[in-house]
């Protein structure tokens with residue numbers, strides 16, 4: 001059974017751009033598990049796309065009045081022109097109101113607003129036009145307005161949305177279409193209604209696939225941009241982004257945020273004695289060990305060569321110290337000569353040190369790490385007083 005699942009998985013994953021990993025496959029289905037930085041970049045992209053289309057529609061909607069003027073009676077044209085002007089104002093206010101801020105809910109609201117404007121325009125113009133007797137070309141052009149639901153569903157394909165999000169947005173449009181058929185039940189041409197509805201379902205499926213494939217591509221790009229290529233942990237740039245974000249989130253919520261600066265001891269000697277490649281293997285094994293033992297919500301970033309920063313949201317200084325003591329007990333892996341890898345660690349916490357910005361917090365953890373080095377390495381320092389430097393791992397472990 002597992003072999004069949006694996007086979008299906010490999011086939012599907014191979015069809016997705018950017019060599020999607022198995023753990024990431026579920027992210028195409030629903031947005032719940034998206035890592036913070038992916039969610040932020042996706043929300044930004046969605047709002048930017050909404051803004052692009054709002055801009056285009058703000059220009060094109062009133063321009064279409066010229067066509068209305070040529071084909072409709074003046075009274076109808078005037079009413080339609082007023083409605084087009086209102087739609088144009090709505091698109092322009094969407095453009096002004098929604099700026100990308102990395103928030104997913106904000107992005108959902110922007111999509112809903114973008115879709116609501118043509119929907120309301122379509123319903124209102126439908127009632128307006130129904131009150132006039134039209135024939136020939138005007139009637140044929142008005143008949144074309146019935147394609148709006150198709151356009152809306154096809155428009156979904158411009159957004160990197162998950163399957164669930166596609167379905168949630170498509171459902172109201174499909175339900176509205178179904179209800180409009182039900183209302184016209186006695187006079188309905190069932191064959192053409194069913195054909196059109198079937199086409200809508202196909203377009204929904206194609207848009208969902210297009211959106212998910214964009215998302216897969218985005219995932220691969222974001223992964224490349226966020227991760228350190230050697231160890232697979234977050235890169236320094238993305239680590240800084242996470243800290244900046246967590247700093248503002250925890251400041252707003254009043255919760256603590258701890259940062260641990262971890263610098264491996266005497267790492268140069270690994271390279272010197274066993275070669276750079278052996279050094280690389282030690283770095284990879286060490287980050288794997290740390291990552292395996294992180295708590296949910298903690299983020300590890302490679303800050304530089306053999307320096308790492310561990311970001312621990314909602315963790316006060318005491319909890320952070322116990323977490324790092326536990327990590328040292330587990331160990332940071334082994335050197336090629338089978339001696340343990342040790343690290344000097346400095347910890348700082350936002351509330352504990354009344355930090356006003358995230359850089360001060362990281363600097364403090366860095367300074368404390370240097371004090372751990374100066375104090376003899378292989379230890380944790382989490383305060384500024386000389387008496388508080390914790391003992392080397394061997395003696396901590398013996399307690």
Ligand SMILES: Nc1nc2c(ncn2[C@@H]2O[C@H](COP(=O)(O)OP(=O)(O)OP(=O)(O)O)[C@@H](O)[C@H]2O)c(=O)[nH]1
Nearest residue numbers: 263264265266267268269271276277279280305306
């Ligand atoms: N193999 C390998 N080595 C690296 C990498 N990045 C940095 N280094 C090495 O890490 C070593 C860091 O050396 P130092 O900064 O002198 O520090 P150290 O030897 O760990 O000594 P202390 O930090 O003082 O305990 C240097 O030899 C770098 O070449 C990497 O990606 N792979």
